[in-house]
Amino acid sequence: MHILQNLVQMTGQRDHLRLELSVLSTFMQLPGVTNVRALELVEMDSGHWVRARTWLQDGQLVSSTQDVVSDTKRLPLRDMLHLHTCITQQMQHLQHSAHADQHVIWLPVWMHEKARVCLEVTQSEPFTPHSLDVITGIFSVYQNYQSLLDYSERDALTGLLNRKTFDEHLLRFATAAQADHSDEMPWLAVIDIDHFKLVNDRFGHLFGDEVLILVANLLRSAFSAQHRIFRFGGEEFVVLMPAAHKAKAHASLEAFRAMVASHNFPQIGRVTVSVGFAGAKLCSPVEILGQADQALYYAKENGRNQVCHFEQLQDQGLLHNAQVSHDDVELF
Numbered sequence: 059m060h061i062l063q064n065l066v067q068m069t070g071q072r073d074h075l076r077l078e079l080s081v082l083s084t085f086m087q088l089p090g091v092t093n094v095r096a097l098e099l100v101e102m103d104s105g106h107w108v109r110a111r112t113w114l115q116d117g118q119l120v121s122s123t124q125d126v127v128s129d130t131k132r133l134p135l136r137d138m139l140h141l142h143t144c145i146t147q148q149m150q151h152l153q154h155s156a157h158a159d160q161h162v163i164w165l166p167v168w169m170h171e172k173a174r175v176c177l178e179v180t181q182s183e184p185f186t187p188h189s190l191d192v193i194t195g196i197f198s199v200y201q202n203y204q205s206l207l208d209y210s211e212r213d214a215l216t217g218l219l220n221r222k223t224f225d226e227h228l229l230r231f232a233t234a235a236q237a238d239h240s241d242e243m244p245w246l247a248v249i250d251i252d253h254f255k256l257v258n259d260r261f262g263h264l265f266g267d268e269v270l271i272l273v274a275n276l277l278r279s280a281f282s283a284q285h286r287i288f289r290f291g292g293e294e295f296v297v298l299m300p301a302a303h304k305a306k307a308h309a310s311l312e313a314f315r316a317m318v319a320s321h322n323f324p325q326i327g328r329v330t331v332s333v334g335f336a337g338a339k340l341c342s343p344v345e346i347l348g349q350a351d352q353a354l355y356y357a358k359e360n361g362r363n364q365v366c367h368f369e370q371l372q373d374q375g376l377l378h379n380a381q382v383s384h385d386d387v388e389l390f
């Protein structure tokens with residue numbers, strides 16, 4: 059009965075992290091379960107890494123406030139031998155008995171043949187067919203519900219994140235940077251396709267859609283799993299970039315701009331983008347978006363196909379004629 063109540067609570071969640079806490083606390087209700095963790099898997103610096111994102115501490119489940127890049131406790135995936143096997147062989151789950159009273163099962167969440175999260179359940183007794191059925195059953199409910207949540211957070215045309223979860227992601231990026239205390243900060247970039255109306259007018263809406271999909275693919279290949287890429291609607295994209303020095307953020311946006319400009323779009327040929335970016339500090343999302351939008355507006359007014367930085371334009375006193383009132387900024 060407890061489990062049923064937990065499942066009801068689990069499927070009432072509207073947020074991935076709360077859903078994760080909920081499924082782990084459901085596992086904790088099972089007899090013999092002594093430990094649970096949610097492990098985050100990430101590919102960076104041409105290696106695979108793993109770190110605990112949610113774990114049990116003094117009987118309470120806690121989640122990391124750091125992002126995976128700044129988490130010094132992350133390990134190379136190959137250091138966790140069994141998990142490494144489970145992931146590289148794309149297994150649905152894998153069990154291992156480390157000691158007579160320590161039996162572990164890993165349950166990776168597969169999405170488009172990639173696993174970004176893996177749940178780990180440890181119990182004091184060996185797994186029986188019944189306990190395995192219960193664990194994998196709960197995991198299936200969790201996985202189905204997670205993909206439903208994921209679907210509702212994505213833009214149907216490009217598969218990028220939609221506007222819905224933007225504020226939450228922004229807050230997480232800004233808070234993680236505060237905890238880090240370094241002089242690096244996260245960045246927010248607004249990217250807009252130049253003269254997109256002309257593409258639609260000349261080639262038709264279907265070709266316009268094709269350009270949106272191709273630009274979304276270029277965004278995915280230019281930015282890593284640590285970035286968050288959104289389509290806010292129309293031909294406007296937003297990228298949340300993890301903490302970095304301004305020069306590094308500028309260079310990666312510039313590399314993306316150049317990548318689009320040199321891409322051969324079938325039938326259409328050349329397409330360019332303009333980019334405005336600003337520091338993603340702990341202030342309101344509307345304020346930060348407004349700043350990045352002002353820089354974008356400046357880029358559009360001054361030749362397009364370029365990357366402009368809000369604070370730099372402001373310091374140079376160049377924003378007087380490019381002020382965008384917040385009423386004009388198309389946010390939703």
Ligand SMILES: Nc1nc2c(ncn2[C@@H]2O[C@H](COP(=O)(O)OP(=O)(O)OP(=O)(O)O)[C@@H](O)[C@H]2O)c(=O)[nH]1
Pocket residue numbers: 215250251252253254255256258262263264265266267270291292293358362
């Ligand atoms: N194909 C397609 N077009 C879209 C979609 N959403 C918005 N649009 C079109 O995007 C165009 C946006 O045009 P504008 O905002 O005038 O800007 P622009 O032509 O890109 O010019 P600049 O931004 O000034 O460089 C409009 O023609 C919209 O109809 C979509 O989902 N698919």
